[in-house]
Amino acid sequence: MTVATFSDAPAATRQRPVAPLAAAMLLPIAIVNAIGFLAPVANLFRMSFNEATGGGGLREAVTFANYLAFVMDPFYLELVTRSIGMSLAITLLTLVASYPIALFIHRAPAQWKSLLTIVTVSPLLVSAVVRTYGWMLILGDRGLVNGLLTSAGVIHEPLRLVNNTTGVVIGLVEILMPYMVLSLMAGFGRLDRTYEEAAQSLGAMPWTAFRRVVVPLTLPGIALGCLLCFVLAVSSFITPKLLGGGRVFLLATEIYDQAIVILNWPLAATMSIVILAIFGLALVAYTRVVRLLD
Amino acid sequence: MMTSLIDRDMPTIAPAHDPRPDHLVLEGLEKRYDKVVAVAALDLAVRQGEFIALLGPSGCGKTTTLRMTAGLVPASAGRIVIGGRDVTHLPPYRRDIGLVFQNYALFPHMTVAENVAFGLEMRKVPKADIGKRVAEALALVRLAQYGERRPRELSGGQQQRVALARALVIRPSILLLDEPLSNLDAKLREEMRTEIREIQRRLGITTLFVTHDQVEALSMCDRIAVMQAGELVQLGTPFEIYERPRRAFIADFVGRSNKLDGIVREAGVIEVGPLTLRATETPARGTEVRISVRPHRIHIHPHPGSARPHARTNLLVGRVVRTTYVGDVFQYDVDVGPGVMQVEKPTAAGPQPISRGDEVELEWSVVDTLVFEDRP
Numbered sequence: 001m002t003v004a005t006f007s008d009a010p011a012a013t014r015q016r017p018v019a020p021l022a023a024a025m026l027l028p029i030a031i032v033n034a035i036g037f038l039a040p041v042a043n044l045f046r047m048s049f050n051e052a053t054g055g056g057g058l059r060e061a062v063t064f065a066n067y068l069a070f071v072m073d074p075f076y077l078e079l080v081t082r083s084i085g086m087s088l089a090i091t092l093l094t095l096v097a098s099y100p101i102a103l104f105i106h107r108a109p110a111q112w113k114s115l116l117t118i119v120t121v122s123p124l125l126v127s128a129v130v131r132t133y134g135w136m137l138i139l140g141d142r143g144l145v146n147g148l149l150t151s152a153g154v155i156h157e158p159l160r161l162v163n164n165t166t167g168v169v170i171g172l173v174e175i176l177m178p179y180m181v182l183s184l185m186a187g188f189g190r191l192d193r194t195y196e197e198a199a200q201s202l203g204a205m206p207w208t209a210f211r212r213v214v215v216p217l218t219l220p221g222i223a224l225g226c227l228l229c230f231v232l233a234v235s236s237f238i239t240p241k242l243l244g245g246g247r248v249f250l251l252a253t254e255i256y257d258q259a260i261v262i263l264n265w266p267l268a269a270t271m272s273i274v275i276l277a278i279f280g281l282a283l284v285a286y287t288r289v290v291r292l293l294d
Numbered sequence: 295m296m297t298s299l300i301d302r303d304m305p306t307i308a309p310a311h312d313p314r315p316d317h318l319v320l321e322g323l324e325k326r327y328d329k330v331v332a333v334a335a336l337d338l339a340v341r342q343g344e345f346i347a348l349l350g351p352s353g354c355g356k357t358t359t360l361r362m363t364a365g366l367v368p369a370s371a372g373r374i375v376i377g378g379r380d381v382t383h384l385p386p387y388r389r390d391i392g393l394v395f396q397n398y399a400l401f402p403h404m405t406v407a408e409n410v411a412f413g414l415e416m417r418k419v420p421k422a423d424i425g426k427r428v429a430e431a432l433a434l435v436r437l438a439q440y441g442e443r444r445p446r447e448l449s450g451g452q453q454q455r456v457a458l459a460r461a462l463v464i465r466p467s468i469l470l471l472d473e474p475l476s477n478l479d480a481k482l483r484e485e486m487r488t489e490i491r492e493i494q495r496r497l498g499i500t501t502l503f504v505t506h507d508q509v510e511a512l513s514m515c516d517r518i519a520v521m522q523a524g525e526l527v528q529l530g531t532p533f534e535i536y537e538r539p540r541r542a543f544i545a546d547f548v549g550r551s552n553k554l555d556g557i558v559r560e561a562g563v564i565e566v567g568p569l570t571l572r573a574t575e576t577p578a579r580g581t582e583v584r585i586s587v588r589p590h591r592i593h594i595h596p597h598p599g600s601a602r603p604h605a606r607t608n609l610l611v612g613r614v615v616r617t618t619y620v621g622d623v624f625q626y627d628v629d630v631g632p633g634v635m636q637v638e639k640p641t642a643a644g645p646q647p648i649s650r651g652d653e654v655e656l657e658w659s660v661v662d663t664l665v666f667e668d669r670p
Contacts, residue, residue, distance in 0.1 A: 194397060194399040195401060197366050197386070197393075197395070197399065198393065198399035198400075198401070198460075200365075200385065200386040200387045201386050201389075201392070201461075202387075202413035202460065202461075202464060203464065204387055204412070208416065212412070216403040217402070293403075
């Protein structure tokens, strides 16, 4: 994924013909992508037109029955809107939580920068599943948060922080933050302290300088981070399943259920294609935003 | 030629009476980083409408002084007064300053007109007036047609002028320029020098100009404050700084100079190795001094013995070790024994009378013999 910046390079230099050597170097990853990504997606696409015969049975066919079933069922349509709505909310919260961190690291002295970056990224060393279990311990009815608040006398009944949407949002925001911080930092290239100084010398108070100068200059990073986190949020199913306690129904969790529990692969494939379409829309929106910024 | 040398008098430097009130006053201004002193107890008063250069090599504290004046760096001690108002503890956005950065710092996501309008918007100027004043400011820097462009679509010199327009459109109390010309090529720099000076005169705005380029400081400014290692070492008109530098460091930094080390033998007489040189003013007998003479103040005589010794001139015999043709001047490096002195002569069409290996005689006025007690 490329990072869009306010590039000074004229368009001509960007569209140079690909040299044979460069093409040769791209070949291995192209092969891996073809085998590991394109072929399975094609297979998935084909699967979505097959016919489920109940009890996990499957018949080769070309039918739109699965798509029809998906569109006709209000439950599935609600899954789509809820998945998109929640992922947008999670993305926004992740952005708000990550922006100050990214800005702080960007402005840190060089010798601190790499250390701070490593610290920020280190949660990625622990799998999302393990971190989700951690959040269950922290947020549970007898967990750390409720325990502290109860013993402090702030609350008498435990707060419902897991097995609902709140838990899913908290868990996913934390899991996605490293990706957001990295994307933001990648897009902060053109952010120079003198822009803020110039704004302040012209009479802008710090908040105004931030809003009118810093935020617009970091929009490429914001767009990239939001795209990445939105896609990851829509497609995540383990965290919603565990922290949602089976009560938060999303597209991704439903795909899991259809594919693994109910064994209706054609419907699961159909829903996967729907998710892919949502990704496609997100990518279009991102491209629009980036073009607007340039 | 002889007479002109003998008759040269000490340049009279009477402090010119300037009735203008002080507009920017720095009082005991200081900046310390832990133990390092970046700026030490600096006192400077800039008069209303005056154009002052802060001149010095990199790391001398000139930029820190400007940044403290702008409020971008807090002062460790001292006071900053702008137009009678103590701004020492005010943030930059309350100081009413116009600031031009070395890299211009034009907002890349705004058009030229939006950049210039920014400060007016911050001051809540009515929309209708903003358009008018932006147009005026862009016309002032001869960029009236460029309002809708993006900064990156402009050349370095044009960006520079936009930065100037953006700083001036808010009609600030003082204008601060931080090395504004150092990113431009030589020819453009010369043009911008004149342009900035013109605009500054026309608007009569009190201006502090940070530069490491002595030519800029000499040609543009009313007065120059020379800084060295965090201290203001001399404040004076370009004439005073160039003709009567107070330290060898200044003589060396502002313009070029020949250096010879010697000892004062008696009042007005300095011993440089086997040579004896005269100067108008000398410290106490026995003091180790550095002598400095500007290359273009030295006359070079092709035939030794042709110049008559005189009490008001210095006369040295030497051998030309190198000649350099620089187009408008010829530079001669002449070995005089204790050192090599460089002499400059304007070139003329026709054959050059002096070549390498020639024995020549150097002559200059005692007035041009600058004597210093510091040896940087």
